[in-house]
Amino acid sequence: MQYQATVRIEQKAGMLDPEGTTIKRALGQLGYQVDSVKTARLYEIVLEAESAELAAQKVDEMCQKLIANPIIHNYTVELKELK
């Protein structure tokens, strides 16, 4: 089976988000007052696996080993079956 995993990586609470801060300030300079801007990254990974459970487990390992830094990031994974 082929699965698409959407991994969302964001800073843990209390971590600085300088890109969000900069965009909020730049929006203000353009005349758009907003209350907050928070950034996150998305990774859409298409992979083969024998079951949804195995796909989810593999993607979780990928996040732990490479994609996220568990010290500073929270991550969530959504899995969708493609075929």
Added chain:
Amino acid sequence: MQYQATVRIEQKAGMLDPEGTTIKRALGQLGYQVDSVKTARLYEIVLEAESAELAAQKVDEMCQKLIANPIIHNYTVELKELK
């Protein structure tokens, strides 16, 4: 009313995604064969507006003027009422 807009920015079809390519290769070196990795950025913007229509219009302007580069990016906006 307060709204949360989730803006998703991704490369247009045909644009290179070097971060995705690098992660796919690095995953392969770690023993995880995947079919593809595509990256995108998320911006969660909290703002005040008189209606959902006005909020959506403002966020669209922000995307056009600052957050996205319409030549190379596609973007989508999801709006949620907070209070």
